[in-house]
Amino acid sequence: MLLNRISVSALVLVVGSLMLLTTHAKAQSLRDPTLPGQGYVAVSSSIAPKQAMVLNSIVNGQRAYAVINNNILSVGDTVSGIGLRVTAIGQDSVTLSDGRKLQLFQSITER
Known part of the structure; x- marks a missing residue:
């Protein structure tokens, strides 16, 4: 027993x-599931992502000015760091040489 x-x-x-x-x-x-897998290789691209452009404000008077990325520009000026030209400045929008149109927020343009 x-x-x-x-x-x-x-x-x-x-x-x-x-x-x-x-x-x-x-x-x-x-x-650990947050770690990269085996054979992980960091790839760098030579193509820069499109930079964000912000239309801060538009001043209309005898001559129109637009503030894009905190830089004051007029028609024909080049947006610094991006290389695009300002082709038109309207009441609430700016047109760039690549066809993009930057628009002010609706709350800014309504009074």
Whole structure:
């Protein structure tokens, strides 16, 4: 009877130890999902993304001026850092040489 209790206790001890070891081994094999995968290579593009342009304001008078990216421009001027020319300045919009049209927010133009 004592022999059976010792062997059962030893078996429980061995099984418990094996369970702890396998749990520890599984925990080590898990990979952080936020890390890049193996063979990850950073690729840099030589093509610059389109810069965001913000039409801050328009001043209409004898001559129209537009403030784009905090720079004061008139028709024919080039937007610095982008290389596009201002082709037209309207009441609430500016047209650029590539055909893009920058528009003021509706809340600014309504009174």
